[in-house]
Structure formats: C-alpha cells, structure tokens
Amino acid sequence: MAAQTDYLKIKYVAIDTDPENTVFLSRQCTVYRPEEFRALKKIEVSAGTKKLLATLVVTDDHTITAPDELGVGAPAFRRLGLAEGASVQIAQATPPRSLDAVRRKIGGEVMSAEDIKAIITDVATHRYSPMEIAAYLIASASFTTTDELLATTRAMAESGTEIKWNAPLIVDKHCIGGIPGNRTSMIVAPIVAAHGLKMPKTSSRAITSPSGTADTMEVLANVALSIDDMKRVVGLENACLAWGGHVNLSPADDVLITVERPLAIDTREQMVASILSKKLAAGSTHIVLDIPVGPTAKVRSQGDAVRLRKLMEYVSAEIGLVIDVVFTDGAQPVGRGVGPVLEARDVMAVLTNQPDAPADLRARSLLLAGRVLDFDPALRGGAGRVRAQELLDSGEALAAMERIIEAQGRAASPACAGELTAEIVATCDGVVGAMDCFRIARIARLAGAPTDKGAGIDLFKKIGDHARKGDPLYRIHSCFASDFEFAKAMAHEDSGVMVDGTAVRGSIKE
Incomplete structure (x- = not known):
C-alpha cells in the first residue's frame, strides 16, 4: 500500500472541459514530478475502486492548484464522484486494450461481439479521447456488418442503466429528428396516458438543434427525474416526459454523439444503434418510429427511408422490440414555433383545442398517437387514430398532461418569448x-x-x-x-x- 505522502487532495476547478476529463497539477507539486506524466498527457486518477482517465494540464498558477492538490475540471469532478478534499493517487494511464480492436477495424477486419463490448465499455467510462473515438467512428462508418450492428446496439444498451417495468406492454414513440418544431411526443404521450397504456417517454436535450423534447417540456415541468421518480409518475399517470440523460440510458451513445456531430458522421448503422439501444435500456417493448423524409431533413429520399426502415425492423426483431415505422413529411418545420417556449406554446394550443392551433402539428400527433394506440390488443385493428382524436377532442388528453406536469413538478415561473x-x-x-x-x-x-x-x-x-x-x-x-x-x-x-x-x-x- 502506498504511503500517505503519495496522495493529493482534489480541488474542484470550475472549468467546463466537456466532454473531456481534465485535471490540473502544479508544476511545484510536492508529491509527484509533473515531468513524469508529460509524455502521454493521460493519467489515471484513483481512489479505492474509483478510477478515471483524464488529460493532464500542468499549471504555474497556485490559485488554480496548490502543490499538494490535484485540480479537477467540472466534467471529471462530476464523473469521479468524490467530495472536494478527498485523497487520490495518480499514475501513468495504460491505453485501453480495446484500442487494438479499433486498429484491426481500421485495417478492414470485422470485430467480434467481445471486441465491441470492450470498446463501448471503455467509451462509456471515458477511457477514450475524442481522437480515439473519431478513429472508431470513421472505421465503423466505412463498413459495419449486421452482426457488428447487433452487438453494438446490445453493448450500448448495457453500458448504463437498464429500466425494468412490471407490465407486458410498454410503448414509446421516437422521431429520428432534423425537423424544427416537431414536438409531437408532448401530445402523443398524454393521449396514450389518457387511453391507459404505459409510456415512460425519455428524451434527449438538444445538441445541435434549437430544442429537444426535454428542453421544451422543461418550460412546463421538471424533467430531471430519477428512475424512482419516473416509476412513481408512470405508476400514477401512465406516462412521463423525462430527460434520458439524467437516468444514464446508453451513456456510451451520449459520448459518441459529442464526436459524431462535429464530424457530421451520421450513418444509418450508428443511428439505429443509438435509437434502439436507448429504447431497449428504457424498457420499451413496442415503438412507433417517425422518419421524416424531405430535401433538408436527415433522410432525403424515399429509397434512403426504406433502407433505414428495413435496418430498424431487422435489429428490433433481433433484440426483442416490436417496431412500427412511419414515414412523414420532412419538407418543412412542423407547427409555428422553433425553440422551447414557442414549441411549448404550440403543444398546449393543440392540447387545449384552440381554433388557431397549428393544424400540421395536430394532424401529425394524431397520426402517431393512433399508431401507438394500435398496439393495444383491446382495440380493433386500425381504430387507434379515431380513439386518439376522441381523447384529444374531449379534453382527456389535456387533463392527462396537466396531471403529468403536476406529478413531475410544475415549472415555478414559465419562461416567455425573447423580447x-x-x-x-x-x-x-x-x-x-x-x-x-x-x-x-x-x-x-x-x-x-x-x-x-x-x-x-x-x-x-x-x-x-x-x-x-x-x-x-x-x-x-x-x-x-x-x-x-x-x-x-x-x-x-x-x-x-x-x-x-x-x-x-x-x-x-x-
């Protein structure tokens, strides 16, 4: 066991280096010689069983880090999960063994399920640098077999929290994105809840778009729900609209996205693994998938849409999910508002049946809600659309939404449009x-x-x-x-x- 003198005290440094883990070591460090770590720039920070790979920055500013401290940037401090002042050790980082599989993939080899599991685990635990993630993504973009895709989807689902529900039918609805204002989930979920099906809807925050479902729902209610909170809300109201990042669903996907987006890497295979791994981890059994097709959408031709649909259907069947793929018009934004407050306004206009509510948002929401309700074995085939409209027109969907908002925690002071x-x-x-x-x-x-x-x-x-x-x-x-x-x-x-x-x-x- 190392002597107590081999330890540094951690100090929180309020610098956001997301997605990278960054730590700061004084050049006058009294415990370690910074020069020992300069070659690879990566170190492993450890405290008992907790370990974290991070990029090292050497500083001459004692206000950032004292000689007996290790400064820890905001993302690394959050992931390390220790209190300020806790004792840690540092050591030269050993490169992840899974990088050997990435190198073989670059050389044209097919990866095994074990290779992929190791890569995804290392990505999820932040052992890869952005450069190493980019190498993996680009190698996979060149070719990915269906076996590799299945293994990736399963590994990504298993990389974080997996939610289990005590119900045989857990429905969900997802859009592949790319269409501003397409906030149908916030209308579909209360319609489905009012009917009586369980729909624990987890959504992401926007990365490159003006708003995600979680951003828009946050205008109305708290979305940072724990798993226990989600189960409580769904148990009471049949549905929730929560931020998936708070419950750690498929965390490897969140890390990969931070590199995919700047490089504009958006292959069909990666899209399938991203979407279906999160649905699998969330405990969904039946999914309606909305694929908008249009000249400036993510999917720009009918042929591309059909190929994506077939891939989604194949992987879903292999991992035990029932999927219904719907092609919708992606030629223009949906509704009138683009941005959280303006989109929330449109959603509530549809739910309250206002005469001037956006007709396209209402129609698309009813189409998708109807397809979700068609999963209900108690409904006659094809009756879902009619049932969805009944629930919306009668005000039952609005009442369900109000109950969901109350159960999640109503926003204290709803935001207003920018002046x-x-x-x-x-x-x-x-x-x-x-x-x-x-x-x-x-x-x-x-x-x-x-x-x-x-x-x-x-x-x-x-x-x-x-x-x-x-x-x-x-x-x-x-x-x-x-x-x-x-x-x-x-x-x-x-x-x-x-x-x-x-x-x-x-x-x-x-």
Whole structure:
C-alpha cells in the first residue's frame, strides 16, 4: 500500500472541459514530478475502486492548484464522484486494450461481439479521447456488418442503466429528428396516458438543434427525474416526459454523439444503434418510429427511408422490440414555433383545442398517437387514430398532461418569448415554395435556443402560403444581444425560405 505522502487532495476547478476529463497539477507539486506524466498527457486518477482517465494540464498558477492538490475540471469532478478534499493517487494511464480492436477495424477486419463490448465499455467510462473515438467512428462508418450492428446496439444498451417495468406492454414513440418544431411526443404521450397504456417517454436535450423534447417540456415541468421518480409518475399517470440523460440510458451513445456531430458522421448503422439501444435500456417493448423524409431533413429520399426502415425492423426483431415505422413529411418545420417556449406554446394550443392551433402539428400527433394506440390488443385493428382524436377532442388528453406536469413538478415561473425581435419579410409577391429545415434550425440556435428557453423563431408562412412583398415570413426572438446579432446576420445572408422560386435574402424588419 502506498504511503500517505503519495496522495493529493482534489480541488474542484470550475472549468467546463466537456466532454473531456481534465485535471490540473502544479508544476511545484510536492508529491509527484509533473515531468513524469508529460509524455502521454493521460493519467489515471484513483481512489479505492474509483478510477478515471483524464488529460493532464500542468499549471504555474497556485490559485488554480496548490502543490499538494490535484485540480479537477467540472466534467471529471462530476464523473469521479468524490467530495472536494478527498485523497487520490495518480499514475501513468495504460491505453485501453480495446484500442487494438479499433486498429484491426481500421485495417478492414470485422470485430467480434467481445471486441465491441470492450470498446463501448471503455467509451462509456471515458477511457477514450475524442481522437480515439473519431478513429472508431470513421472505421465503423466505412463498413459495419449486421452482426457488428447487433452487438453494438446490445453493448450500448448495457453500458448504463437498464429500466425494468412490471407490465407486458410498454410503448414509446421516437422521431429520428432534423425537423424544427416537431414536438409531437408532448401530445402523443398524454393521449396514450389518457387511453391507459404505459409510456415512460425519455428524451434527449438538444445538441445541435434549437430544442429537444426535454428542453421544451422543461418550460412546463421538471424533467430531471430519477428512475424512482419516473416509476412513481408512470405508476400514477401512465406516462412521463423525462430527460434520458439524467437516468444514464446508453451513456456510451451520449459520448459518441459529442464526436459524431462535429464530424457530421451520421450513418444509418450508428443511428439505429443509438435509437434502439436507448429504447431497449428504457424498457420499451413496442415503438412507433417517425422518419421524416424531405430535401433538408436527415433522410432525403424515399429509397434512403426504406433502407433505414428495413435496418430498424431487422435489429428490433433481433433484440426483442416490436417496431412500427412511419414515414412523414420532412419538407418543412412542423407547427409555428422553433425553440422551447414557442414549441411549448404550440403543444398546449393543440392540447387545449384552440381554433388557431397549428393544424400540421395536430394532424401529425394524431397520426402517431393512433399508431401507438394500435398496439393495444383491446382495440380493433386500425381504430387507434379515431380513439386518439376522441381523447384529444374531449379534453382527456389535456387533463392527462396537466396531471403529468403536476406529478413531475410544475415549472415555478414559465419562461416567455425573447423580447429582442426582428422579422424576416418577403422581398417579392409569390408563393412560399420551399423551407430549409437545417438553416432555420441554425438561425434559431444562433438566436440562443435552447440555452435561452425564450429564443427561437415564430413562423408566419409555410409552404403553399401566399406572401406579398413586405409580409413577415417569420420572427426571430432572442434574449441576448450578441445572439440576436448572430441570428440576424445569418438570416440576412439566407433566410432559409424561398418565395416565387427565389431565396429570401437581405430583408429584415426590426
């Protein structure tokens, strides 16, 4: 056993280095010589059975780290799970053995299930650097066999929490994303709950989009539920709308995504493993999967959609999930709002049956809710859509949503739309012919969404609508001046809307 003099006290350093683990060692350290660790830059921090790989930064600033301390950045401190002042040791990090399998994959070999399990375990425990994760992703993107895909899905599901439910039928609905404002889950879940099926809906926060379901639901209620909280809410109200990251579902996927997105790696295989591993870990038995197809959506052709559907169906069958894949229109945003507050407004407009509620959001939600309800063996085949509309029209879905909000914890003070506004106006008379989902999402994100719940875009025109010169096409909402300027600059360059065959540029009204 090492002497007490081999230990350092950990100090929390309020620097966000996410996703990397970073620690700070004084150049004048009294316990270790920093030069011993400079070659590989990776060290292993340990305290009993707790171990963490981290990147080492040597500092000459004693206000960051004293000679007898190890400074620990925010992500590493959270993952290490120790109190400030706890004693730790450090040592040269041994590279993960699973990297040998990655090297073989780069060389063109097929990985075994054991190889994949080891890689995913090391990724989930943050033993891989972003560069090593990128190497694995790029090698897998070049080719992935169906056996590798199955092994990856299972390993990712097993890398974190696996929730078990005491019910034979646990339903879920998921969209592959890429369409701004497509907040159907917040309408489907209360409809399904009102019918009586169990739907523990876990959703991610936005990474590159203006809002995820968890971000929008957080406008109305607490979404950081523990597993016990989820089971309590579902037990009381049949459904919940929770943030999946809080319950550690498929954590390896969350790590992989941080590298996939900047590199724009989004293969069918990785998408399948990502989605289905989280559904498997969440305890779902039956899933409706929404695949929007459109020129600026994630899936841009019918052929690509069919190939993705077949892959989803194959893997689902192999891992014991029942899946119903639905193709929907991905040509334009859904609803009017893009961003948490504006999307929550649209959701509640549909649930309260307001006359001016977005018709497309209502119709799509009823379609998907109907497909989920069709899983109920007590319903006559194909009756789900009619039942869904009955529950929405009667107010039973709204009542279910209000109960879910109360059970999760109603938001103390709902956020409002950002007060900094500018309107993008039509530059000629004509018909709106196209909308770029990707660009509109980027403008909304530059405006501050989802960090600022009230930031985003309010759409006034959709494809097929007539516009006169000077008519507002959409309004940008921001809460922070610099975000406002960034969003306006991008919209000025190209608004993402075409009128009479011409892209609308350079026309902003404040």
